[in-house]
Amino acid sequence: MVRKTTLESSVEKILEELGNAGYCPSTVQLFKKVYERLLKSAAIMRVDTLSDELVEHFVNDTAHRRTGQYCHSRKKLHTSCIRKIREYEEKGYFGWQPSKDSKVDKPSSVKFQELHTCFIEFLKTEKKSKNTIESYRNISCKFLMFIEKSGYTDLKIVPLESTLKFFDKLRETWEAGSLRTAASGLRSFxxxxxxxxxxxxxxxxxLRKRTIIPVLTEEEEQAVWDVLQTETISSRDKAIMTLLLLTGIRAVDILNLRLKDIDWQGDVINIIQKKTNEPLVLPLLPIIGNALVRYITHDRPRTNSSFVF
Structure with a gap:
Protein backbone atom coordinates (compact mmCIF):
# COMPACT_ATOMS: atom_id res chain seq x y z
CA MET A 1 0.00 0.00 0.00
CA VAL A 2 1.33 3.43 -0.99
CA ARG A 3 1.87 5.61 2.05
CA LYS A 4 0.19 9.01 1.94
CA THR A 5 2.28 12.14 2.28
CA THR A 6 1.67 14.64 5.08
CA LEU A 7 0.08 17.00 2.59
CA GLU A 8 -2.22 14.32 1.16
CA SER A 9 -3.39 13.37 4.66
CA SER A 10 -4.12 17.01 5.50
CA VAL A 11 -6.11 17.49 2.30
CA GLU A 12 -8.11 14.33 2.91
CA LYS A 13 -8.94 15.46 6.46
CA ILE A 14 -9.92 18.94 5.33
CA LEU A 15 -12.31 17.64 2.67
CA GLU A 16 -13.86 15.32 5.25
CA GLU A 17 -14.31 18.14 7.74
CA LEU A 18 -15.81 20.42 5.08
CA GLY A 19 -18.62 17.92 4.68
CA ASN A 20 -19.00 17.45 8.43
CA ALA A 21 -19.14 21.22 8.94
CA GLY A 22 -22.17 21.51 6.67
CA TYR A 23 -20.69 22.73 3.40
CA CYS A 24 -22.91 21.80 0.47
CA PRO A 25 -21.66 18.97 -1.82
CA SER A 26 -21.01 21.33 -4.75
CA THR A 27 -18.75 23.51 -2.59
CA VAL A 28 -16.87 20.50 -1.23
CA GLN A 29 -16.40 19.28 -4.80
CA LEU A 30 -15.06 22.71 -5.78
CA PHE A 31 -12.45 22.62 -3.00
CA LYS A 32 -11.60 19.03 -3.93
CA LYS A 33 -10.75 20.12 -7.48
CA VAL A 34 -8.54 22.91 -6.18
CA TYR A 35 -6.73 20.65 -3.71
CA GLU A 36 -6.13 18.16 -6.52
CA ARG A 37 -4.31 20.94 -8.36
CA LEU A 38 -2.27 21.61 -5.22
CA LEU A 39 -1.30 17.94 -4.88
CA LYS A 40 -0.38 17.78 -8.55
CA SER A 41 1.92 20.77 -8.12
CA ALA A 42 3.46 19.16 -5.02
CA ALA A 43 4.17 15.97 -6.98
CA ILE A 44 5.83 17.92 -9.79
CA MET A 45 7.96 19.86 -7.29
CA ARG A 46 8.66 16.61 -5.36
CA VAL A 47 7.58 17.96 -1.97
CA ASP A 48 5.26 16.24 0.50
CA THR A 49 4.53 19.16 2.82
CA LEU A 50 3.16 22.68 2.42
CA SER A 51 6.54 24.31 1.78
CA ASP A 52 6.96 28.05 1.16
CA GLU A 53 8.01 27.32 -2.42
CA LEU A 54 4.85 25.28 -3.05
CA VAL A 55 2.62 27.95 -1.54
CA GLU A 56 4.21 30.69 -3.64
CA HIS A 57 3.85 28.64 -6.81
CA PHE A 58 0.23 27.67 -6.08
CA VAL A 59 -1.00 31.11 -5.07
CA ASN A 60 0.60 32.61 -8.17
CA ASP A 61 -0.93 29.95 -10.43
CA THR A 62 -3.53 32.42 -11.65
CA ALA A 63 -3.90 31.58 -15.33
CA HIS A 64 -7.39 30.65 -16.49
CA ARG A 65 -7.36 27.04 -17.71
CA ARG A 66 -9.04 27.94 -21.02
CA THR A 67 -7.94 31.49 -21.86
CA GLY A 68 -4.52 31.44 -20.21
CA GLN A 69 -5.18 34.97 -18.89
CA TYR A 70 -5.03 36.14 -15.28
CA CYS A 71 -8.06 34.89 -13.31
CA HIS A 72 -8.77 36.84 -10.12
CA SER A 73 -11.27 34.33 -8.73
CA ARG A 74 -8.75 31.50 -9.24
CA LYS A 75 -6.14 33.39 -7.22
CA LYS A 76 -8.59 34.08 -4.40
CA LEU A 77 -9.75 30.46 -4.29
CA HIS A 78 -6.16 29.19 -4.21
CA THR A 79 -5.39 31.61 -1.39
CA SER A 80 -8.44 30.43 0.56
CA CYS A 81 -7.42 26.78 0.22
CA ILE A 82 -3.91 27.54 1.47
CA ARG A 83 -5.36 29.45 4.44
CA LYS A 84 -7.55 26.49 5.38
CA ILE A 85 -4.79 23.91 5.18
CA ARG A 86 -2.38 26.10 7.16
CA GLU A 87 -4.94 26.60 9.91
CA TYR A 88 -5.48 22.87 10.14
CA GLU A 89 -1.77 22.01 10.17
CA GLU A 90 -0.78 24.78 12.59
CA LYS A 91 -3.71 24.70 15.02
CA GLY A 92 -5.08 21.20 14.58
CA TYR A 93 -8.67 22.41 14.33
CA PHE A 94 -11.00 24.27 12.00
CA GLY A 95 -12.10 27.80 12.89
CA TRP A 96 -14.29 28.28 9.85
CA GLN A 97 -17.88 27.38 9.12
CA PRO A 98 -19.95 27.71 5.96
CA SER A 99 -22.33 30.60 5.49
CA LYS A 100 -25.81 29.61 6.64
CA ASP A 101 -27.20 29.74 3.14
CA SER A 102 -27.59 26.07 2.26
CA LYS A 103 -31.33 26.59 1.73
CA VAL A 104 -30.91 29.89 -0.12
CA ASP A 105 -31.27 30.01 -3.89
CA LYS A 106 -27.97 30.06 -5.78
CA PRO A 107 -26.88 30.74 -9.35
CA SER A 108 -27.47 27.72 -11.56
CA SER A 109 -24.30 27.90 -13.68
CA VAL A 110 -21.16 26.29 -12.29
CA LYS A 111 -19.11 29.30 -13.36
CA PHE A 112 -21.26 31.72 -11.34
CA GLN A 113 -21.37 29.33 -8.37
CA GLU A 114 -17.57 29.18 -8.29
CA LEU A 115 -17.28 32.96 -8.62
CA HIS A 116 -19.79 33.49 -5.81
CA THR A 117 -18.06 30.97 -3.52
CA CYS A 118 -14.71 32.67 -4.14
CA PHE A 119 -16.26 36.05 -3.32
CA ILE A 120 -17.57 34.82 0.05
CA GLU A 121 -14.18 33.31 0.88
CA PHE A 122 -12.54 36.61 -0.05
CA LEU A 123 -14.81 38.54 2.33
CA LYS A 124 -13.87 36.15 5.13
CA THR A 125 -10.19 36.61 4.33
CA GLU A 126 -10.72 40.38 4.53
CA LYS A 127 -12.23 39.78 8.01
CA LYS A 128 -15.53 41.44 7.15
CA SER A 129 -18.22 41.25 9.81
CA LYS A 130 -20.84 38.49 9.64
CA ASN A 131 -23.55 41.04 8.84
CA THR A 132 -21.53 42.51 5.98
CA ILE A 133 -20.72 39.07 4.56
CA GLU A 134 -24.38 38.04 4.68
CA SER A 135 -25.52 41.32 3.11
CA TYR A 136 -22.96 41.17 0.29
CA ARG A 137 -23.61 37.45 -0.24
CA ASN A 138 -27.31 38.12 -0.64
CA ILE A 139 -27.09 40.99 -3.11
CA SER A 140 -24.37 39.41 -5.28
CA CYS A 141 -26.36 36.17 -5.46
CA LYS A 142 -29.52 38.05 -6.45
CA PHE A 143 -27.62 39.89 -9.17
CA LEU A 144 -26.12 36.70 -10.64
CA MET A 145 -29.50 34.99 -10.65
CA PHE A 146 -31.09 38.05 -12.25
CA ILE A 147 -28.67 38.16 -15.17
CA GLU A 148 -28.92 34.37 -15.56
CA LYS A 149 -32.66 34.73 -16.08
CA SER A 150 -31.84 37.30 -18.77
CA GLY A 151 -29.76 34.68 -20.58
CA TYR A 152 -26.23 35.72 -19.53
CA THR A 153 -23.64 33.36 -18.02
CA ASP A 154 -20.61 35.64 -18.35
CA LEU A 155 -20.27 39.07 -16.71
CA LYS A 156 -18.26 40.39 -19.64
CA ILE A 157 -21.24 40.22 -22.00
CA VAL A 158 -23.85 41.64 -19.61
CA PRO A 159 -25.12 44.97 -21.00
CA LEU A 160 -24.99 48.00 -18.74
CA GLU A 161 -28.75 48.45 -18.82
CA SER A 162 -29.13 45.08 -17.05
CA THR A 163 -27.62 46.63 -13.93
CA LEU A 164 -30.15 49.46 -14.05
CA LYS A 165 -32.98 46.96 -14.61
CA PHE A 166 -31.72 45.00 -11.60
CA PHE A 167 -32.11 48.04 -9.33
CA ASP A 168 -35.50 48.80 -10.87
CA LYS A 169 -36.51 45.27 -9.86
CA LEU A 170 -35.21 45.79 -6.31
CA ARG A 171 -37.23 49.00 -5.98
CA GLU A 172 -40.41 46.95 -6.27
CA THR A 173 -39.85 45.32 -2.85
CA TRP A 174 -36.93 47.10 -1.17
CA GLU A 175 -37.10 50.30 0.84
CA ALA A 176 -35.39 53.19 -0.89
CA GLY A 177 -32.73 53.49 1.80
CA SER A 178 -31.84 49.80 1.62
CA LEU A 179 -30.81 50.25 -2.00
CA ARG A 180 -27.69 52.06 -0.79
CA THR A 181 -26.56 48.90 0.99
CA ALA A 182 -27.35 46.89 -2.14
CA ALA A 183 -25.24 49.24 -4.25
CA SER A 184 -22.31 49.00 -1.84
CA GLY A 185 -22.46 45.20 -1.82
CA LEU A 186 -22.71 44.93 -5.59
CA ARG A 187 -19.77 47.29 -6.06
CA SER A 188 -17.68 45.11 -3.76
CA PHE A 189 -18.64 42.00 -5.72
CA LEU A 207 -31.84 57.75 -0.85
CA ARG A 208 -30.48 57.26 2.63
CA LYS A 209 -32.37 54.88 4.88
CA ARG A 210 -32.69 57.61 7.48
CA THR A 211 -31.73 61.23 7.77
CA ILE A 212 -28.67 62.10 9.81
CA ILE A 213 -29.59 63.35 13.27
CA PRO A 214 -28.35 66.92 13.66
CA VAL A 215 -25.73 67.63 16.31
CA LEU A 216 -26.70 69.08 19.65
CA THR A 217 -26.58 72.84 20.03
CA GLU A 218 -24.31 74.25 22.75
CA GLU A 219 -27.36 74.95 24.88
CA GLU A 220 -28.68 71.40 24.47
CA GLU A 221 -25.32 69.83 25.24
CA GLN A 222 -24.93 71.99 28.36
CA ALA A 223 -28.44 70.95 29.47
CA VAL A 224 -27.40 67.30 29.23
CA TRP A 225 -24.24 67.94 31.29
CA ASP A 226 -26.29 69.80 33.89
CA VAL A 227 -28.53 66.74 34.33
CA LEU A 228 -25.48 64.46 34.60
CA GLN A 229 -24.30 66.49 37.58
CA THR A 230 -27.46 65.71 39.51
CA GLU A 231 -28.54 62.58 41.37
CA THR A 232 -31.66 62.09 39.25
CA ILE A 233 -30.07 59.41 37.07
CA SER A 234 -28.09 56.30 37.97
CA SER A 235 -24.31 55.99 37.89
CA ARG A 236 -24.74 53.43 35.10
CA ASP A 237 -26.57 55.92 32.90
CA LYS A 238 -24.05 58.62 33.78
CA ALA A 239 -21.16 56.40 32.68
CA ILE A 240 -22.89 55.50 29.41
CA MET A 241 -23.81 59.11 28.61
CA THR A 242 -20.31 60.33 29.41
CA LEU A 243 -18.84 57.77 27.01
CA LEU A 244 -21.30 58.79 24.30
CA LEU A 245 -20.75 62.51 24.66
CA LEU A 246 -16.95 62.50 24.89
CA THR A 247 -15.94 59.65 22.57
CA GLY A 248 -18.72 59.31 19.99
CA ILE A 249 -18.56 55.54 20.49
CA ARG A 250 -21.40 53.56 18.89
CA ALA A 251 -24.14 52.21 21.14
CA VAL A 252 -23.38 48.64 20.04
CA ASP A 253 -19.76 49.06 21.14
CA ILE A 254 -20.85 50.32 24.57
CA LEU A 255 -23.09 47.27 24.81
CA ASN A 256 -20.10 45.02 24.04
CA LEU A 257 -17.59 46.87 26.23
CA ARG A 258 -15.73 44.45 28.51
CA LEU A 259 -13.79 45.06 31.71
CA LYS A 260 -10.57 43.87 30.02
CA ASP A 261 -10.98 46.57 27.35
CA ILE A 262 -10.27 49.29 29.93
CA ASP A 263 -6.54 49.89 30.38
CA TRP A 264 -6.46 51.81 33.65
CA GLN A 265 -2.66 52.14 33.70
CA GLY A 266 -2.40 53.24 30.09
CA ASP A 267 -5.44 55.54 30.33
CA VAL A 268 -7.02 54.13 27.18
CA ILE A 269 -9.95 51.95 26.14
CA ASN A 270 -9.19 49.33 23.46
CA ILE A 271 -12.08 47.87 21.48
CA ILE A 272 -12.77 46.08 18.21
CA GLN A 273 -15.62 47.96 16.57
CA LYS A 274 -18.65 45.77 15.94
CA LYS A 275 -19.66 47.46 12.69
CA THR A 276 -16.27 47.64 10.96
CA ASN A 277 -14.34 44.92 12.84
CA GLU A 278 -11.51 47.47 13.10
CA PRO A 279 -9.56 48.21 16.32
CA LEU A 280 -10.15 51.54 18.04
CA VAL A 281 -8.21 53.17 20.89
CA LEU A 282 -10.10 55.76 22.93
CA PRO A 283 -8.57 58.07 25.55
CA LEU A 284 -9.67 57.24 29.08
CA LEU A 285 -10.23 60.85 30.16
CA PRO A 286 -10.47 61.49 33.92
CA ILE A 287 -14.18 62.31 33.72
CA ILE A 288 -14.84 59.05 31.86
CA GLY A 289 -12.68 57.01 34.23
CA ASN A 290 -14.33 58.51 37.29
CA ALA A 291 -17.80 57.76 35.93
CA LEU A 292 -16.83 54.16 35.16
CA VAL A 293 -15.22 53.65 38.56
CA ARG A 294 -18.28 54.93 40.40
CA TYR A 295 -20.54 52.57 38.52
CA ILE A 296 -18.26 49.51 38.64
CA THR A 297 -17.39 49.80 42.33
CA HIS A 298 -20.74 50.92 43.73
CA ASP A 299 -23.68 50.02 41.52
CA ARG A 300 -22.63 47.28 39.10
CA PRO A 301 -24.34 44.00 40.11
CA ARG A 302 -22.13 41.23 41.44
CA THR A 303 -21.74 38.95 38.47
CA ASN A 304 -19.20 36.79 36.65
CA SER A 305 -20.03 38.55 33.37
CA SER A 306 -17.07 40.21 31.63
CA PHE A 307 -19.27 42.96 30.17
CA VAL A 308 -19.14 46.37 31.83
CA PHE A 309 -22.82 47.16 31.34
Whole structure:
Protein backbone atom coordinates (compact mmCIF):
# COMPACT_ATOMS: atom_id res chain seq x y z
CA MET A 1 0.00 0.00 0.00
CA VAL A 2 1.33 3.43 -0.99
CA ARG A 3 1.87 5.61 2.05
CA LYS A 4 0.19 9.01 1.94
CA THR A 5 2.28 12.14 2.28
CA THR A 6 1.67 14.64 5.08
CA LEU A 7 0.08 17.00 2.59
CA GLU A 8 -2.22 14.32 1.16
CA SER A 9 -3.39 13.37 4.66
CA SER A 10 -4.12 17.01 5.50
CA VAL A 11 -6.11 17.49 2.30
CA GLU A 12 -8.11 14.33 2.91
CA LYS A 13 -8.94 15.46 6.46
CA ILE A 14 -9.92 18.94 5.33
CA LEU A 15 -12.31 17.64 2.67
CA GLU A 16 -13.86 15.32 5.25
CA GLU A 17 -14.31 18.14 7.74
CA LEU A 18 -15.81 20.42 5.08
CA GLY A 19 -18.62 17.92 4.68
CA ASN A 20 -19.00 17.45 8.43
CA ALA A 21 -19.14 21.22 8.94
CA GLY A 22 -22.17 21.51 6.67
CA TYR A 23 -20.69 22.73 3.40
CA CYS A 24 -22.91 21.80 0.47
CA PRO A 25 -21.66 18.97 -1.82
CA SER A 26 -21.01 21.33 -4.75
CA THR A 27 -18.75 23.51 -2.59
CA VAL A 28 -16.87 20.50 -1.23
CA GLN A 29 -16.40 19.28 -4.80
CA LEU A 30 -15.06 22.71 -5.78
CA PHE A 31 -12.45 22.62 -3.00
CA LYS A 32 -11.60 19.03 -3.93
CA LYS A 33 -10.75 20.12 -7.48
CA VAL A 34 -8.54 22.91 -6.18
CA TYR A 35 -6.73 20.65 -3.71
CA GLU A 36 -6.13 18.16 -6.52
CA ARG A 37 -4.31 20.94 -8.36
CA LEU A 38 -2.27 21.61 -5.22
CA LEU A 39 -1.30 17.94 -4.88
CA LYS A 40 -0.38 17.78 -8.55
CA SER A 41 1.92 20.77 -8.12
CA ALA A 42 3.46 19.16 -5.02
CA ALA A 43 4.17 15.97 -6.98
CA ILE A 44 5.83 17.92 -9.79
CA MET A 45 7.96 19.86 -7.29
CA ARG A 46 8.66 16.61 -5.36
CA VAL A 47 7.58 17.96 -1.97
CA ASP A 48 5.26 16.24 0.50
CA THR A 49 4.53 19.16 2.82
CA LEU A 50 3.16 22.68 2.42
CA SER A 51 6.54 24.31 1.78
CA ASP A 52 6.96 28.05 1.16
CA GLU A 53 8.01 27.32 -2.42
CA LEU A 54 4.85 25.28 -3.05
CA VAL A 55 2.62 27.95 -1.54
CA GLU A 56 4.21 30.69 -3.64
CA HIS A 57 3.85 28.64 -6.81
CA PHE A 58 0.23 27.67 -6.08
CA VAL A 59 -1.00 31.11 -5.07
CA ASN A 60 0.60 32.61 -8.17
CA ASP A 61 -0.93 29.95 -10.43
CA THR A 62 -3.53 32.42 -11.65
CA ALA A 63 -3.90 31.58 -15.33
CA HIS A 64 -7.39 30.65 -16.49
CA ARG A 65 -7.36 27.04 -17.71
CA ARG A 66 -9.04 27.94 -21.02
CA THR A 67 -7.94 31.49 -21.86
CA GLY A 68 -4.52 31.44 -20.21
CA GLN A 69 -5.18 34.97 -18.89
CA TYR A 70 -5.03 36.14 -15.28
CA CYS A 71 -8.06 34.89 -13.31
CA HIS A 72 -8.77 36.84 -10.12
CA SER A 73 -11.27 34.33 -8.73
CA ARG A 74 -8.75 31.50 -9.24
CA LYS A 75 -6.14 33.39 -7.22
CA LYS A 76 -8.59 34.08 -4.40
CA LEU A 77 -9.75 30.46 -4.29
CA HIS A 78 -6.16 29.19 -4.21
CA THR A 79 -5.39 31.61 -1.39
CA SER A 80 -8.44 30.43 0.56
CA CYS A 81 -7.42 26.78 0.22
CA ILE A 82 -3.91 27.54 1.47
CA ARG A 83 -5.36 29.45 4.44
CA LYS A 84 -7.55 26.49 5.38
CA ILE A 85 -4.79 23.91 5.18
CA ARG A 86 -2.38 26.10 7.16
CA GLU A 87 -4.94 26.60 9.91
CA TYR A 88 -5.48 22.87 10.14
CA GLU A 89 -1.77 22.01 10.17
CA GLU A 90 -0.78 24.78 12.59
CA LYS A 91 -3.71 24.70 15.02
CA GLY A 92 -5.08 21.20 14.58
CA TYR A 93 -8.67 22.41 14.33
CA PHE A 94 -11.00 24.27 12.00
CA GLY A 95 -12.10 27.80 12.89
CA TRP A 96 -14.29 28.28 9.85
CA GLN A 97 -17.88 27.38 9.12
CA PRO A 98 -19.95 27.71 5.96
CA SER A 99 -22.33 30.60 5.49
CA LYS A 100 -25.81 29.61 6.64
CA ASP A 101 -27.20 29.74 3.14
CA SER A 102 -27.59 26.07 2.26
CA LYS A 103 -31.33 26.59 1.73
CA VAL A 104 -30.91 29.89 -0.12
CA ASP A 105 -31.27 30.01 -3.89
CA LYS A 106 -27.97 30.06 -5.78
CA PRO A 107 -26.88 30.74 -9.35
CA SER A 108 -27.47 27.72 -11.56
CA SER A 109 -24.30 27.90 -13.68
CA VAL A 110 -21.16 26.29 -12.29
CA LYS A 111 -19.11 29.30 -13.36
CA PHE A 112 -21.26 31.72 -11.34
CA GLN A 113 -21.37 29.33 -8.37
CA GLU A 114 -17.57 29.18 -8.29
CA LEU A 115 -17.28 32.96 -8.62
CA HIS A 116 -19.79 33.49 -5.81
CA THR A 117 -18.06 30.97 -3.52
CA CYS A 118 -14.71 32.67 -4.14
CA PHE A 119 -16.26 36.05 -3.32
CA ILE A 120 -17.57 34.82 0.05
CA GLU A 121 -14.18 33.31 0.88
CA PHE A 122 -12.54 36.61 -0.05
CA LEU A 123 -14.81 38.54 2.33
CA LYS A 124 -13.87 36.15 5.13
CA THR A 125 -10.19 36.61 4.33
CA GLU A 126 -10.72 40.38 4.53
CA LYS A 127 -12.23 39.78 8.01
CA LYS A 128 -15.53 41.44 7.15
CA SER A 129 -18.22 41.25 9.81
CA LYS A 130 -20.84 38.49 9.64
CA ASN A 131 -23.55 41.04 8.84
CA THR A 132 -21.53 42.51 5.98
CA ILE A 133 -20.72 39.07 4.56
CA GLU A 134 -24.38 38.04 4.68
CA SER A 135 -25.52 41.32 3.11
CA TYR A 136 -22.96 41.17 0.29
CA ARG A 137 -23.61 37.45 -0.24
CA ASN A 138 -27.31 38.12 -0.64
CA ILE A 139 -27.09 40.99 -3.11
CA SER A 140 -24.37 39.41 -5.28
CA CYS A 141 -26.36 36.17 -5.46
CA LYS A 142 -29.52 38.05 -6.45
CA PHE A 143 -27.62 39.89 -9.17
CA LEU A 144 -26.12 36.70 -10.64
CA MET A 145 -29.50 34.99 -10.65
CA PHE A 146 -31.09 38.05 -12.25
CA ILE A 147 -28.67 38.16 -15.17
CA GLU A 148 -28.92 34.37 -15.56
CA LYS A 149 -32.66 34.73 -16.08
CA SER A 150 -31.84 37.30 -18.77
CA GLY A 151 -29.76 34.68 -20.58
CA TYR A 152 -26.23 35.72 -19.53
CA THR A 153 -23.64 33.36 -18.02
CA ASP A 154 -20.61 35.64 -18.35
CA LEU A 155 -20.27 39.07 -16.71
CA LYS A 156 -18.26 40.39 -19.64
CA ILE A 157 -21.24 40.22 -22.00
CA VAL A 158 -23.85 41.64 -19.61
CA PRO A 159 -25.12 44.97 -21.00
CA LEU A 160 -24.99 48.00 -18.74
CA GLU A 161 -28.75 48.45 -18.82
CA SER A 162 -29.13 45.08 -17.05
CA THR A 163 -27.62 46.63 -13.93
CA LEU A 164 -30.15 49.46 -14.05
CA LYS A 165 -32.98 46.96 -14.61
CA PHE A 166 -31.72 45.00 -11.60
CA PHE A 167 -32.11 48.04 -9.33
CA ASP A 168 -35.50 48.80 -10.87
CA LYS A 169 -36.51 45.27 -9.86
CA LEU A 170 -35.21 45.79 -6.31
CA ARG A 171 -37.23 49.00 -5.98
CA GLU A 172 -40.41 46.95 -6.27
CA THR A 173 -39.85 45.32 -2.85
CA TRP A 174 -36.93 47.10 -1.17
CA GLU A 175 -37.10 50.30 0.84
CA ALA A 176 -35.39 53.19 -0.89
CA GLY A 177 -32.73 53.49 1.80
CA SER A 178 -31.84 49.80 1.62
CA LEU A 179 -30.81 50.25 -2.00
CA ARG A 180 -27.69 52.06 -0.79
CA THR A 181 -26.56 48.90 0.99
CA ALA A 182 -27.35 46.89 -2.14
CA ALA A 183 -25.24 49.24 -4.25
CA SER A 184 -22.31 49.00 -1.84
CA GLY A 185 -22.46 45.20 -1.82
CA LEU A 186 -22.71 44.93 -5.59
CA ARG A 187 -19.77 47.29 -6.06
CA SER A 188 -17.68 45.11 -3.76
CA PHE A 189 -18.64 42.00 -5.72
CA UNK A 190 -17.92 43.54 -9.12
CA UNK A 191 -14.57 44.89 -7.93
CA UNK A 192 -13.71 41.35 -6.85
CA UNK A 193 -14.78 40.11 -10.28
CA UNK A 194 -12.73 42.96 -11.82
CA UNK A 195 -15.62 44.35 -13.83
CA UNK A 196 -15.32 48.13 -13.66
CA UNK A 197 -17.63 48.40 -16.66
CA UNK A 198 -20.69 47.18 -14.75
CA UNK A 199 -19.70 49.18 -11.65
CA UNK A 200 -20.10 52.36 -13.68
CA UNK A 201 -23.76 51.49 -14.26
CA UNK A 202 -24.68 51.21 -10.56
CA UNK A 203 -26.91 54.17 -9.61
CA UNK A 204 -25.07 56.65 -7.40
CA UNK A 205 -28.06 58.77 -6.35
CA UNK A 206 -29.89 56.56 -3.88
CA LEU A 207 -31.84 57.75 -0.85
CA ARG A 208 -30.48 57.26 2.63
CA LYS A 209 -32.37 54.88 4.88
CA ARG A 210 -32.69 57.61 7.48
CA THR A 211 -31.73 61.23 7.77
CA ILE A 212 -28.67 62.10 9.81
CA ILE A 213 -29.59 63.35 13.27
CA PRO A 214 -28.35 66.92 13.66
CA VAL A 215 -25.73 67.63 16.31
CA LEU A 216 -26.70 69.08 19.65
CA THR A 217 -26.58 72.84 20.03
CA GLU A 218 -24.31 74.25 22.75
CA GLU A 219 -27.36 74.95 24.88
CA GLU A 220 -28.68 71.40 24.47
CA GLU A 221 -25.32 69.83 25.24
CA GLN A 222 -24.93 71.99 28.36
CA ALA A 223 -28.44 70.95 29.47
CA VAL A 224 -27.40 67.30 29.23
CA TRP A 225 -24.24 67.94 31.29
CA ASP A 226 -26.29 69.80 33.89
CA VAL A 227 -28.53 66.74 34.33
CA LEU A 228 -25.48 64.46 34.60
CA GLN A 229 -24.30 66.49 37.58
CA THR A 230 -27.46 65.71 39.51
CA GLU A 231 -28.54 62.58 41.37
CA THR A 232 -31.66 62.09 39.25
CA ILE A 233 -30.07 59.41 37.07
CA SER A 234 -28.09 56.30 37.97
CA SER A 235 -24.31 55.99 37.89
CA ARG A 236 -24.74 53.43 35.10
CA ASP A 237 -26.57 55.92 32.90
CA LYS A 238 -24.05 58.62 33.78
CA ALA A 239 -21.16 56.40 32.68
CA ILE A 240 -22.89 55.50 29.41
CA MET A 241 -23.81 59.11 28.61
CA THR A 242 -20.31 60.33 29.41
CA LEU A 243 -18.84 57.77 27.01
CA LEU A 244 -21.30 58.79 24.30
CA LEU A 245 -20.75 62.51 24.66
CA LEU A 246 -16.95 62.50 24.89
CA THR A 247 -15.94 59.65 22.57
CA GLY A 248 -18.72 59.31 19.99
CA ILE A 249 -18.56 55.54 20.49
CA ARG A 250 -21.40 53.56 18.89
CA ALA A 251 -24.14 52.21 21.14
CA VAL A 252 -23.38 48.64 20.04
CA ASP A 253 -19.76 49.06 21.14
CA ILE A 254 -20.85 50.32 24.57
CA LEU A 255 -23.09 47.27 24.81
CA ASN A 256 -20.10 45.02 24.04
CA LEU A 257 -17.59 46.87 26.23
CA ARG A 258 -15.73 44.45 28.51
CA LEU A 259 -13.79 45.06 31.71
CA LYS A 260 -10.57 43.87 30.02
CA ASP A 261 -10.98 46.57 27.35
CA ILE A 262 -10.27 49.29 29.93
CA ASP A 263 -6.54 49.89 30.38
CA TRP A 264 -6.46 51.81 33.65
CA GLN A 265 -2.66 52.14 33.70
CA GLY A 266 -2.40 53.24 30.09
CA ASP A 267 -5.44 55.54 30.33
CA VAL A 268 -7.02 54.13 27.18
CA ILE A 269 -9.95 51.95 26.14
CA ASN A 270 -9.19 49.33 23.46
CA ILE A 271 -12.08 47.87 21.48
CA ILE A 272 -12.77 46.08 18.21
CA GLN A 273 -15.62 47.96 16.57
CA LYS A 274 -18.65 45.77 15.94
CA LYS A 275 -19.66 47.46 12.69
CA THR A 276 -16.27 47.64 10.96
CA ASN A 277 -14.34 44.92 12.84
CA GLU A 278 -11.51 47.47 13.10
CA PRO A 279 -9.56 48.21 16.32
CA LEU A 280 -10.15 51.54 18.04
CA VAL A 281 -8.21 53.17 20.89
CA LEU A 282 -10.10 55.76 22.93
CA PRO A 283 -8.57 58.07 25.55
CA LEU A 284 -9.67 57.24 29.08
CA LEU A 285 -10.23 60.85 30.16
CA PRO A 286 -10.47 61.49 33.92
CA ILE A 287 -14.18 62.31 33.72
CA ILE A 288 -14.84 59.05 31.86
CA GLY A 289 -12.68 57.01 34.23
CA ASN A 290 -14.33 58.51 37.29
CA ALA A 291 -17.80 57.76 35.93
CA LEU A 292 -16.83 54.16 35.16
CA VAL A 293 -15.22 53.65 38.56
CA ARG A 294 -18.28 54.93 40.40
CA TYR A 295 -20.54 52.57 38.52
CA ILE A 296 -18.26 49.51 38.64
CA THR A 297 -17.39 49.80 42.33
CA HIS A 298 -20.74 50.92 43.73
CA ASP A 299 -23.68 50.02 41.52
CA ARG A 300 -22.63 47.28 39.10
CA PRO A 301 -24.34 44.00 40.11
CA ARG A 302 -22.13 41.23 41.44
CA THR A 303 -21.74 38.95 38.47
CA ASN A 304 -19.20 36.79 36.65
CA SER A 305 -20.03 38.55 33.37
CA SER A 306 -17.07 40.21 31.63
CA PHE A 307 -19.27 42.96 30.17
CA VAL A 308 -19.14 46.37 31.83
CA PHE A 309 -22.82 47.16 31.34
Missing amino acids: LRFAEDERLISAIPDKL
